[in-house]
Structure formats: C-alpha cells, structure tokens
Amino acid sequence: MPRGSSPIVRRQRLGAELRRLREVAGLTGEQVVDRVGWAAKSKLSRLENGRSRPDLADVLDLLDLYQVRGRDRDQLVAITRDAGNTRGWLRAYPVMTQRQRGYAELEAGSAGIREYALSIVPGLLQTAEYARTRILSSPTRGRADGVPAQRPAPAGGPAAETPAAQEPDTEVAARLARQTVLTRQPDPPRYEAVLDEQALLGRGAPPPVRDGQLAHLTSLAMLPNVTIRVLPREAAVGPDFVPYSGFSIYHFTDPDDPETVTVEALARELVLTDRTAVERYARVFDWLRDAALDPVRSRAWLESRLE
Template sequence: MARKAATARGRTLGAELLALRKHRGLTTRAAAERIGWTAATLNRTENGLRVATAEEVATVLGAYGVVGGERERLLALARDAETPGWWEPGDSIYPTPLKALIGFEAQATRITNVEISLVPGLLQIPEYARAVMLASGIPPLEIETRVATRMGRQAILSRPQPPKLLAVIDEAALLRPVGGRHVMTEQLHHLQRLARKPNIEIRVLPLDAGAHSALAGPFTILEFGRANPLVHQGGKRSISFVDSAPEVAEFVASVDTLRRTSLPPDRSVALIAKIIALKGS
C-alpha cells in the first residue's frame, strides 16, 4: 500500500533503536516504561515517523545500558539526523516527496532503478535532463534549478562508500534521441563511462525480449543498512513510496525476472556502443 513515507534519517535512526530494543529482549511497553516515554512515542520513533533528538537518544541508550563506542556511534547518528541536508533548507523550493526521495537516496546502501522510456535520473547528463524537463512542460525558469538538483543527487555515486546502483534500462530509452542526436550520443558515452565504475551496473532490456514485467511502469528499490527497503514510484504529477514487505517483495521478484531477461553488463555496454555507432553513421 502506498503512503507517505517516513523520513530517511528517521528510518535509519529508528531501525537502530529497534534493533537495540530487540537485542535486549524488551517489549515496546517495557522499553517505553524504562525510558519514560509512551509506547506510542517509542513505536513512532522506531518506525521513523518521529526523529528523536540527540538528547532523547542519549536517554534511550542510558535506559538500554549502551556505553562506549556503540553509544558514541548512535549519538553521532542522532546528531546527523538533526542536521539539514543540502535539499532541506527552511524555505525549501523542493516539494516534500522529492525531498524524501533525495533523503532516501542519500541513506541507501543499494539502489535498483528500472526505467522504460528514459535514462535513469541518477545517470543523466545536464543536457539530457534539461531536454526531458522542457518536453514535460516544466516552466523554463524552473528548469535550471531542477537540473542542478538532479546533478546534486548524483553526487552519492562518487562519494566514499557509495551505494551500489543497478540500472535496468529498456533499449527503447537508448534509441530515443532526447535533446537531439548530439545530446543523446553524449548521454550514451556517459553511460559507457559510468558502467566502468565498480559500484554501478547497467543492464539493457533488448527490444527483441518482447514483453517484460517492467512495462507496467518504472520504479526504484532503495535498500538500507538496517531499515527495511522501500519502493519509489514517480509520475509526472505524483511521487509515492511503498514500504509494506509483501508489496516490496513483488518488486524484488520483478527485478529478479528482469535480470534474466536483460543483457549482462558486458553485452549491455556492447549494445550501447553499437547504438552510438549507428547514430554516428
């Protein structure tokens, strides 16, 4: 069931506190009494629907008897959760769902992006992104800000300890000359360069594969260190997140099927090179 998702930092911190409570064999009610909270407050905190302050986390850690390096690590995580990211200024121009997505991407350890019509946003060059936005009817005055935001999101792929990214792209998206032949050729060259990075895997769904499960629409699976995975689905007018385990499992199963249907990384890169050669002829 799609619903408004918890914040990325809240989910990460909450998952850590949940693991601590379970490790100590405490029920929600017993732990809440020990901390001095209501069971509802603790439940919301563990689910990421409420972000605890560093002071509150210190109280929880004291109640659970956590000391030493583990205590310092969790307090640092709590302080980080209180620090706004670059996408979270007080008068943010970014809509709440987009801020949520950027936050989840920043916290994810693995991202799986399935796209049918376009190159995934995390792999787009500025000119390609600009052409997509212009064709989507985004006001020209907003386009440059949105392009800059998209490029900012991509920084996670080159940071220390970057997330693993699996991009499954339909061949049709690679054949469509978004922005014209020159822009599309540069975009394809960019995909070739990215495919050489150890944390990025690109797989192409060839046209001759026929119908496949991704035709139902694009989606992104975000996985985290402790928090449960969730699925992002975005359209022109809406962004939704799915985090119920049975529904997430359906998307994971779809990716398993698409892995078998798609070309392996080396053949995918070879196909991209072939498309570049055809565009240059």
C-alpha cells in the same frame, strides 16, 4: 551515521517504535500530547508517521512517559540522532526541492540501489543537458527523474520549498549533486540499473542530448560499483513481468532498516516498505535483469547507437 543507513528509513523505524510503545502503554495520541505538555497535537502524529525530523528532547519526553530504560532507550536515542542527521546533504539542502531531498536521503544512505527505467533515464545517471531537457519539458516541474511529488508517509523530511529551488539551473545542480553518491569514498553503493530501450531511444530528449546521454552511460558503466543493463525491445519478457512504470529498490546495511521501494506514478510516487511488496518488486527486477543484455553486450549496444 552507520554506513548504509538513511535518515528517512531511520525516521520510519523510530516512528513505528514510538507508535508501538504508545499502544503497549494503552494511551491515545491525545493522552500522550496532554501528559508531555505539547502545544501542537499534530507533533505526535508527525513523529509516529515519520513525517518530521525528530527533536531529541521530544523523543526523550516520550521515552520517559513510556518508561523505556536501559539498552532499548539507548538504541532509540541513537536512531533518533540518525533520523535527524543531514550531514552529507546539509550544504545542498537550501537548493534542493523537497522532492530531491527525499531521494537524496534514500540514495546517500543506501548500501545498494537497483533501478528499472521504463521511459526516462534515472536521475542518478542523467547528464546535465538531459536533466535540463526533462525539467523544462515536464508539465510538473521537477518530476523528470521520478523524484516524489511529496514526502511519502511514513517517511518524512522538511516540508518547505524555497523559490530558488524551483529554478531549472538550481534543480539541475541539485540532481548532479545527488549523483556524487555513486563515486563517494569510502564505500560507494552498489548500483544496478536495467534500462528499457524506450528510456534510451524514446522521446525523452532531442538527438544531440540523447547521444550525449548514451555516451555518459558508457562511461558510468566502467565504474566498478555500477552495472548497467539494456532491455531491448526484442527481449524475451512476458507481459506479466513488465511493470507499468519504473521503480527503485534501496538496500541498507543495518538489517533492521527495511528495504524501500519507490515507484513512479503520474500524480505522486508510491513508497513501499512492506516486506511482501518489496520482495515482489525484487523478483520483478530479477526477471528483467535476466531478460536484459549482460553488461558487456549492453555497453556494446550503447556504443553502437553512437556510431
């Protein structure tokens, strides 16, 4: 898989193109399913919405039906293979909830990640103790770091969760496994976080766990690809610039892979790929970044809370 690509994003690209090809051919979903001889009529819908890992044979059936040839066909075959690729996460999948898998695929396929945390330290930055505290205190197990409550449309992935994936120890281990993306070699993603003071000193964890988390952040800030900024309460940010919840922006190397935004919500997470919406969140992140302390002062702020 090319550096900076993501199975979720590739499934989305593939689904959108398959839908476009069907519409160009002037066919309904039922007509397509009948002509390729699929027993399950929902298979096409899942493919077009990016909700399932594509089978190459199924995609080839559709490309034959739509008479796609040459370079276009080769490109879609390559995207299909990327969309079904689980290489880096295959070993961890059996112990990851569906929610964790969704973020793992976005994170591990990213060339750049930007996050704003309003009330909870992002999952990629959490210590094991902090993660455990958040998991055990969450009324909806596994939502502590903003992992999507369900695989959002049009992105997709495995639908089932194993009983083992619900255990706190397993969830903590899976979250720590996700964090290895920050130190992967070669080409770790460029990671940038703006952490609201509320996320650092609020009610997210008891003092001993919180102090351990702050110390961990000072260490992570030393990584060459990681930038951490603190947004203190007194920061000069207008009320219109402060979002109601945290969000993450994922950037990919391939310009045809759309930037993706995930937004924390109470019942489920919102996933956006619309260019206008993504650009709006990017502007908000820039405003928050400019209002926050610079990286050196942010590290000093973190260290001062440990004295």
